[in-house]
Amino acid sequence: MISQATIESILNAASIEEVIGEYVNLRQRGANLVACCPFHNEKTPSFTVSPSKGIFKCFGCGKAGNVIRFIMEHEHLSYVEALKFLGNKYNIPVEDKEETTEEAQSRMLRDSMLVVNEYAREFYSKYLTEEQAGKDAGLSYLTERGFNEPIIRQFGLGYAPEERDAFTRAALAAGYKQELLVATGLTLHHPAGGGRPEAFTDRFRDRVMFPIHSLSGRVIGFGGRTLQSSKQVAKYVNSPESEVYDKSRSLYGLFFAKQHISKLQKCYLVEGYTDVLSLFQAGIMNVVSSSGTSLTEEQIRLIKRFARQVTVLYDGDDAGIKASIRGITMILEEGLQVKVVRFPAGDDPDSYARSHSAQETLAFLEQHETDFIHFKISLMAEEMKDPLKRSSLIRDVVDTISVIPDIITRTVYIEECSRHLGIEELILTREVARIRRRRYSRQAPERPATPLEEQDHNLDQFSQNKRGDALAGKNDISRCEKDILYYLLKFGQSPLQEETSVAEYITLSLEEDELELQDPLMLHIFKEYMELTGDNQARRRYFTNHVNPEIARYALDLLNQPHSINLKVLRDSLPIEESLLKENVTKSVLVYKLRVVSLTCNQLTRELQQAQLQGEEGVMEEIMKKLTVMMEVRNSFAKELNRLS
Ligand SMILES: [Zn+2]
Structure with missing residues (x-):
């Protein structure tokens, strides 16, 4: 048991914003701090930290x-382990007698492995900077490559001696256990066999060493680069996965880059260790590398904790570039923005940063940043001439657009794509919707779509419908939302009561119950409406002539369709308890009155449409006046009904 006193001193020392701030990008909102949740996938921050209450x-x-619960969840630790984790961080000794042997062993193993890694980092670093052989081989190479002393020190670069077991012998002599050296992968175990005795040798020999840091700055593994040009020797050797090193969940440089990424809200993604170092040295410090492995979902989510935009930097003559653009699709899938910079032939980020000044490099990055559609099209400029290949490129681009979770972003890209490839937007929209539908039905057995995806999916289906049946929504909520939007677009600026306009009333009553429209397109229109100025007519015109044809079409349909409050929904939502009988009766009467008025309104709407068709403007105006009055009567009934609900 850990004493209450110890727990309290940990809680006193570990400020929640400081601890959580090391994992996510916290921003002030009122008295609280907010961030995108590290436990689930989201686009807008709903993760809140209250420093005053000490909770998230x-x-x-x-x-x-x-704060203890946060560490338990995030680091996958038990309660006791989390206390020790925090105790360790804030130098508070944590005594515990009840930790199971297994827990203790696993914790001790991880701790010991980190200690061994730290010893190795120091060993390689000393060899690089203090031993003549290391200076001759490693330091002269790094200096020649233009890396200065501070950057070598900051990233903890080192050199592994050429001898087959120099590190292993030194570590054993320093008292580190053989099994730990093997567990970290620093030492290779060769069992006896073929007439040879058992042997232990170094994994890294005659290589420049790049320590890989965890998010909190501990050394969890190494990458080693040979300086030999022989094809027989692997250019890079990396630490194997272990208790402390999970390749798919770490990014080279992130520990040093995270605060810059968060500050600039942008992350450069490069291929190699030296790309990170060169850019960092040039003052471009929001840069990480997936260090040779192909980008994983976990790595993208790591970036997402700190920024919303990723710019992928490609070598000028990368033969594998077409295959590697899979990474772009993955980043889009996670809801991040993607930009691409391709370096001139013969250059990579490392060589470019070395042969240009810091300002030139930054200017190059800023000037050559393009979105992925331009990038793909420019990549396949040759193929574009061949009609068959052209259609497969279009398919490819459309396929990529279809993975973007956010409909507005998708729409923007569809517009872009339409402009560049000369294809009608509607065709692209349909194609994207078709791919998304197919993808969801394929994924369905493994993972149910999240509510948001379902909405998106419905919306895509909706976009596919022809204009005539576009409003034939299937669920009641969305019909009620359509009602709200209808009033907003048509009568938003008309007075509803005293000083309150329809728009204000709708906003206030939605806010009152913390309601937000669920349908993404309707919500988008709703929010955009609130930012407009002008009278009813001006605002209506804005939407019916909207730059997004989908929205324009929707607004036209909405405003022109015969309208009535959805009585069935109202009835179904009435409470049935006996104690509410009186209210229910009153409500029923109101609903009835409402229905009558609604029918009149419908009749007037039909007449209005008729007049519109025949172009009788005077008649239209007359009907509009009547309709407005009836609508207001109807609104007041609806309002009364709302008051009683
Ligand atoms: Zn969450």
């Missing part, structure tokens, strides 16, 4: 608790 809460996935 995610309104998206519901995870909540104090």
